[in-house]
Amino acid sequence: PRVIVGMGTCGIAAGAKKVWEAISQEIRRQNLDVEVRQTGCLGMCHREVLVEVRIPGQPKVIYGNISPESVKRIVQEHLVEGRIVKDLVVGMEAEKGTLLEGMPLLEENPFWSKQLRLVTRNCGIIDPDSIDDYLKAGGYQSLRRVLAEYTPEEVIAEVKNSGLRGRGGGGFPTGIKWESTRNAVGDRKYVICNADEGDPGAFMDRSILEGDPHAVIEGMIIAAYAVGARDGYIYIRAEYPLAVHRLMRAIDQARERNFLGDNILGSGFNFHLYIKQGAGAFVCGEETALIASIEGNRGMPRPRPPFPATKGLWDRPTNINNVETYANIPVIFRIGASEFASIGTEQSKGTKVFAVTGKVKKTGLVEVPMGITLREIIFDICGGIKDDKKFKAVQIGGPSGGCLPEQHLDLPVDYDSLISAGAMMGSGGLVVLDENTCMVELARYFLQFTRNESCGKCTPCREGLKRLLEILNRIVNGKGEKGDLDRLITLGSVIINTSLCGLGQSAPNPVLSTIRYFRSEYEMHIEKKF
Ligand code: SF4
Structure with a gap:
């Protein structure tokens, strides 16, 4: 049996470390043969601290709002006596009919049923500090396939066919960006991951890095192979210490298993990855300012062109994508470009991760297919407005975005519809406002x-x-x-x-x-x- 504690920043802020200690202590005291493990953010930030119990042959049970005091009940009633602690259950994953009457099923919970978790599929499921967990979940299979079966040009063609557009806000087609860097002339090339997420209310990238760092690393290695880069940087703000820590460990593990370094998996391809911590200036999310900061200069933008694809880091051709964009890459090579392109709308393919905050009942991290409406996200998935007040507006796209009122609730969420309504996708922050907001x-x-x-x-x-x-x-x-x-x-x-x-x-x-x-x-x- 296993007990898994949600240890993303959201869980830790709600007291997950104390819950972890209390569970470990109680299991030791009762001398139980139960493993206690950590995971990242499952998305239900409003129910933290989350604790999952997995007993072989029995349904997986997720408990929410757990305190060190309620831990004893979970250990005694569930792990010792085999009874589910009904009043603490958030959801269960099981076949209908195998459950006690009245128990909530995860797949029937609208918070889950309307989501499509591709990028966040491992977040809140695997231990982000364990490369073995990532491998068991199919991790690095896409990289293996790419190195064995694809030329760099074929990788770029596949990414183009997938229709993936940059998830950092701009929405530029990723495959075309990669192609520009590949075609640019330069003796050395770089790939950079922009993890400088700084919008108020945005925590998508942090949650992905804390919950599944290897997915981003795998995406970056594939990008480096495609554009012909030997070195890469992850530019991440120092205010994300847990994400930095998990990334560092993940890079070490990937290096030990030869997913990073020289002659990766015997392919002859070399790629080295480094972390650069930023001091938290919002402008360093702009790619030319970010490059200046890595170079050791003050983080200030410069005019474009030239674009980083031709003249980037140390004036060499450089590909920059954000965390979520890279995390999509292993998905594309696992399910195939055409299946990926079948998700979403004509011009906006795949899914988008949103951080939903503000006056909404269920705050948290949600991943939805492009084209879903704002109403579905705010009311169906996130339960509507707190205290049943009236919806007033939603601020989408952070400080660069716009506020959309009620008449736009049925707007499909895709790059172009949002721009036509005076907002923008941005990186994925959604701040919901009620009737009392000025x-x-x-x-x-x-x-x-x-x-x-x-x-x-x-x-x-x-x-x-x-x-x-x-x-x-x-x-x-x-x-x-x-x-x-x-x-x-x-x-x-x-x-x-x-x-x-x-x-x-x-x-x-x-x-x-x-x-x-x-x-x-x-x-x-x-x-x-x-
Ligand atoms: Fe960008 Fe100019 Fe504003 Fe600096 S001052 S952040 S370069 S727009």
């Missing part, structure tokens, strides 16, 4: 964030965001003037059109989208009716 204050919050994070290199962003914030501050403080809304719109458009990098080019989006959909709230502030 949209002007919300816009101000995001603008404060981008103003603080502006690197100051170009005038429209450095000065323009300050002026935008001044106007918003006076509106919020009841000192708004006639004409302020027009000033916000004009200045916001100038900043978007003239800033150097994506930070400035998208920072006014929360302001402009809230004016577009909640103009009356601004007007009421200005007319001092609030």
Whole structure:
């Protein structure tokens, strides 16, 4: 028998370490032959601490909201007496009919049934510190197949056929990006993983790295083989210590098993992978600033072109993708490009991982097929609005994204639909807002964030965001003037059109989208009716 404790950052924040100690102690005290293991985030952050009990031949049972005090009941009633602790059960995985009456089945729980877990398939299931767990789950099979059966050009063709687009926000076709780096002239080439996730409310990449680090490493090795790179870097913020720790261990293990290093699996292909920890500047998520930071320079963007594919790290051709994009690669080579391309919509293939936070009943990490509606994510999967208040809007795409009101709840979630509605996919943060949220204050919050994070290199962003914030501050403080809304719109458009990098080019989006959909709230502030 096994007891598995959810030890992602979310679980640990909810007290998983104490639960782990209490379980280990109780098992020792009772002298039981039970293994205690850890896993990453299962996605149900709202039910942490999660504990799973697996007894051979019996249904897998997941318990939620576990405290050190409730541990004794699980050990005594479930492990010793063989009775499921009904009032603590989140769900069970079993055939219908084999369960006690009234027990919730995992597959019938809408939190699970509407998800399609491809990228996060191992998160919350395997021990992320164990390469053997990853191998047992089919890990590194895609790499083996690629090295044995594919030329680099065939790898790129397969990724192109899959329709995979970058999951970091831009949505650029991954295969075309790889092809540009492959075709670029250079004596050395690099691959970089952008793990500098910094949007408020976003934790998709952290959860993937904490729950299944080998999947990202495997994706990077395949990318390196395709583009012809010998070295790779994972650029990760130092505020993610658990993810850094698990990545370091995973890289060591992969090296020991010859998935990294020289002559990988006897193929003649060499690839070395390093971690570079960033200091947490939001702008370092922009690829040219990220490259500058790895080079030891101040993390500031530079104009593009030249693009990193031709002139990147140390002026060499460089392929940059984010964590989730790389984690999709082993999936593509396991299920095949055509099956992957059959998931999602015409222009947006596969799945997307979202971090759902805010005024929603079930916060957490969800992975859904592209094309699902916002309503399905917020109401079916995440249970609707907390305390049964009214839905007001959803902020999608982080500080670069926009706020969508109720009339867009049935919008399919794909790159192009979101842009046409004035928002963007971004990296996958979804902040749900209820009727009590002041949209002007919300816009101000995001603008404060981008103003603080502006690197100051170009005038429209450095000065323009300050002026935008001044106007918003006076509106919020009841000192708004006639004409302020027009000033916000004009200045916001100038900043978007003239800033150097994506930070400035998208920072006014929360302001402009809230004016577009909640103009009356601004007007009421200005007319001092609030
Ligand atoms: Fe720096 Fe902002 Fe200009 Fe980007 S847009 S280079 S963050 S000042």
